[in-house]
Ligand code: ATP
C-alpha cells in the first residue's frame with residue numbers, strides 16, 4: 170500500500186540561469202545558460218514524494234496563466250492528485266528567479282503571486298483528504314494562517330505532521346507540540362532557535378531546543394555533510410551520500426518528500442533519514458527542482474550500492 174501523503178504548499182515556476190559564479194549586488198555576469206522548470210517548495214515535495222512511492226495529493230494555488238496550467242500538467246504526469254489545486258483569477262502563478270553557480274550553489278528570489286491567496290478556506294474544501302492522510306507535509310512559502318490551520322486540522326484527526334520550515338518563519342509556539350518531525354537546514358535552525366550553528370555541539374544544542382518545544386523528532390539537514398537526527402533521549406549524525414553536485418536546488422525538498430514516504434511506510438525515523446538522504450543526493454546530481462527528483466528504484470539502487 171502506498172502511504173497517503175498530503176502536501177500543503179507553494180507551486181512556482183523556476184526561471185533558472187546557470188553562471189560560472191553568483192553575481193554580487195550591482196553586478197552583471199554574461200555567458201549563462203537558461204532553463205525553466207516547475208518548482209516551489211510544495212510542488213517539489215509533492216513530486217518527490219510521488220516518485221519515491223507515495224500516493225500524493227497536493228493542495229495549492231496557481232494563477233490563471235500558462236505557468237499555472239503547465240505546472241498542473243506536470244503534477245498530473247507524476248500521478249499527483251491535483252483536484253485540490255485552486256486557480257486564482259487575476260493573480261500570476263508563483264515565479265522563482267534562480268541563479269546557479271558552477272558548484273551547484275544557488276540564490277533564489279520568489280514572487281509568490283497566487284501562493285499568497287492560499288487561505289484556510291481552501292483547506293476546508295479539502296478537509297476529507299487532509300484528515301484521511303497518513304502524513305501531512307508542509308513548508309512556509311504560503312500564508313502562515315493556512316499552515317497553522319492545516320497543522321491543527323490534520324493533527325486533530327491523528328495525521329502525522331512533518332514541517333519543513335523553509336523559508337524560516339515564527340510558528341505559533343503551541344503548534345510545535347503537534348509536529349511529528351521538523352526538517353530545518355542550518356540557516357533555518359539558526360533563525361528558529363537563535364542558536365548559531367557552527368559545530369557538532371551547537372547543532373546538538375539547537376536540536377535539543379527544538380525538541381524542548383514539543384516536536385517528536387528534529388532533523389537538521391547539513392548539505393553535503395548529511396543530517397543530524399534528534400529524538401527523545403537519542404541522537405545521531407547520518408552522513409550524506411558522496412556525489413558530485415550539479416545543482417543543489419530542491420535538495421531539501423526532495424529530502425522532505427522522500428522522508429514523508431518512508432515514515433508513511435512505518436520506517437524508523439533513522440531509516441527514513443537514510444532513504445531521504447539517498448533521494449536528495451541523487452537530486453543534487455541533476456539540474457532543476459522537480460526534474461531532479463529521483464524515482465523509487467533509483468533511490469533503492471543507491472541505498473543498496475552506496
Ligand atoms: P535547498 O535549499 O538547496 O533545497 P536545503 O538547504 O534545504 O536545500 P540541505 O541541507 O542543503 O537542504 O540538503 C538537504 C539534504 O540533501 C542533506 O541533508 C543531504 O542529505 C542532501 N544533500 C545536499 N547537498 C548534498 C551534496 N552536495 N551531496 C550529497 N547530498 C547532499
Ligand code: RIB
Nearest residue numbers: 181208209210265419458
Ligand atoms: O526549494 C527550492 C524552491 O524554492 C525552488 O523550486 C523555488 O521555486 C523556491 O520556491
